Every structure is written in structure tokens, then in C-alpha cells.
Amino acid sequence: MIIQTPAIALHIRPWSQTSHMVTWLTPGHGRIVTAVKGACRPKSAFLGQYDLFYTCDLLFYRREHDGVHAIRACSPIDLREPLRSRWRHAVAAGYLCDLTARVVPGQQESAALFSLLSQTLDRLAHGSETDDLRGLLLWHEAHLLRLLGLLPDLATCPQCHLPERIWLRFSLPSGRLSCPHLAKSQPGEASLSLHRAVRDLFLSLRDAPCYEAASTAVQLQKKAPGVNLLLGLSRFLGMFMVFHLEVPSAVRRVAWEMLDTTPTQKPA
Numbered sequence: 565m566i567i568q569t570p571a572i573a574l575h576i577r578p579w580s581q582t583s584h585m586v587t588w589l590t591p592g593h594g595r596i597v598t599a600v601k602g603a604c605r606p607k608s609a610f611l612g613q614y615d616l617f618y619t620c621d622l623l624f625y626r627r628e629h630d631g632v633h634a635i636r637a638c639s640p641i642d643l644r645e646p647l648r649s650r651w652r653h654a655v656a657a658g659y660l661c662d663l664t665a666r667v668v669p670g671q672q673e674s675a676a677l678f679s680l681l682s683q684t685l686d687r688l689a690h691g692s693e694t695d696d697l698r699g700l701l702l703w704h705e706a707h708l709l710r711l712l713g714l715l716p717d718l719a720t721c722p723q724c725h726l727p728e729r730i731w732l733r734f735s736l737p738s739g740r741l742s743c744p745h746l747a748k749s750q751p752g753e754a755s756l757s758l759h760r761a762v763r764d765l766f767l768s769l770r771d772a773p774c775y776e777a778a779s780t781a782v783q784l785q786k787k788a789p790g791v792n793l794l795l796g797l798s799r800f801l802g803m804f805m806v807f808h809l810e811v812p813s814a815v816r817r818v819a820w821e822m823l824d825t826t827p828t829q830k831p832a
């Protein structure tokens with residue numbers, strides 16, 4: 565069956581001397597991989613038709629079972645050209661495309677995930693150069709987790725989490741705040757401390773339908789004295805994603821370090 569769809573190029577790997585394996589995100593079929601034979605030959609019809617972060621109009625022959633599909637034609641719809649010169653923004657885009665390729669299932673309807681990634685890549689390419697990229701990544705990750713059905717549950721318990729308690733205990737396996745009045749945590753259970761202000765920042769990112777709506781919260785947090793709430797939230801979400809999505813921590817850590825222009829602040 566031949567299928568025509570918009571598709572975002574997530575990964576391009578060399579395959580043989582002149583060919584590529586391209587991983588795409590599509591709204592109707594989730595993550596798919598196509599082989600592009602002869603992609604690097606001088607007269608290839610595919611030259612310049614796709615690159616990382618492009619949204620393309622893709623035509624491919626669909627295989628029934630998850631595997632490598634054959635590409636028929638491809639042409640760019642949106643090149644997101646500024647990402648070729650904004651290096652920090654390209655680092656952020658590269659991290660998000662890699663994460664998407666790892667966690668989005670193949671051959672499944674993924675229109676909301678496609679829309680989320682399109683929105684963030686557009687923001688990285690065309691938004692203000694002074695956007696806080698770390699805030700944007702955290703906003704994106706919160707919404708990715710929501711769409712995957714894996715949001716951490718940060719609801720507090722009136723008995724265990726009194727307002728004067730600044731540090732909360734979060735249980736990684738149960739994905740929620742530890743609640744001693746309901747159950748003692750298991751010995752050796754993976755858990756971490758979460759600052760109440762980091763929790764509040766996460767909730768405001770989670771509830772913001774677009775980054776525009778979240779950026780005020782991010783700006784406010786940056787002014788909070790003494791502690792770096794963005795870094796605190798990044799550590800929390802990083803550990804949460806490693807635990808629940810089984811993604812490697814190194815890719816995210818390196819991307820984050822390259823984006824962090826204030827490394828001297830103390831994490832919350």
C-alpha cells in the first residue's frame with residue numbers, strides 16, 4: 565500500500581556506501597523507518613529533499629509488519645532553515661528528535677505527538693533567539709509524558725504533605741509522591757527528594773497549552789534567589805524518564821550541559 569503523509573526527519577543514518585536509513589515521525593503511523601537507496605549519489609532524486617528537522621511530504625510503500633519501508637518520493641514542506649545557524653537551538657532540536665525516535669511507538673496514530681514536535685521545532689527555528697531553551701525543553705518533556713500517558717502524579721496529601729514541608733519524597737516506581745499514611749515505602753524503593761517550588765514549576769509547565777503560556781513561569785523561576793529551579797526540575801524529569809521510558813541519561817545530560825549558560829547556580 566502506498567501512503568502519502570507529512571513527516572518530520574528524526575534520524576538519518578548512513579547505510580551502505582550511498583544509501584540512508586531515515587527515521588520519521590508521522591501523524592498517522594507514528595515512527596517509521598524508510599530506506600533511501602542511492603541517496604548520496606550525485607544524480608539522486610532525493611538530494612536536498614530531506615534533512616534533520618525538516619517536515620516533508622513523504623510518499624512510501626507501507627510494509628504490513630513493523631520494519632523498513634521503501635520510499636517513493638519526498639519533498640520538503642518546511643526546512644526550518646534558522647536551525648542551520650543557531651547552534652544551541654539545533655542542539656535542543658537534536659535532543660528532542662532523538663528522544664522522539666526512542667519513545668514514540670511505530671505504526672500507531674500519533675497526531676498529537678506530531679503536533680507537539682512540530683510546534684517545538686517551529687519555536688526553536690522561528691521563535692525569539694532569547695527564549696530560555698531549557699524552559700522550552702522542560703515544557704516539551706512534560707507534554708510528551710502527558711501524551712504517552714506517563715505524567716508523574718504530583719498531587720499532595722493533606723495528611724502527609726503539610727504546606728510547611730518544603731521537601732517532598734517522590735517514589736519512582738509508583739510515579740507519585742510517597743504517602744506514608746497509606747503505605748510505608750518498600751525498603752530499597754527508588755525515590756528522590758523534590759522541592760515544593762520545583763513541583764509548582766512542573767505543574768505550571770504541564771498546564772500551559774503552549775510554551776508562550778509557560779514562559780512567564782519560567783522567567784519568574786529564574787528570578788528566585790539562591791536555587792536553580794530549572795536545573796532541579798531537569799534532574800527530576802531526567803531521572804523519571806530514565807526510569808519509566810528507559811532512555812539513556814547521557815544524551816540528555818550532554819544536551820542540557822550545552823544549553824545551560826548559568827552553571828554556577830545551586831540546583832534545587
Ligand SMILES: [Zn+2]
Nearest residue numbers: 721724743745
Ligand atoms: Zn498521605
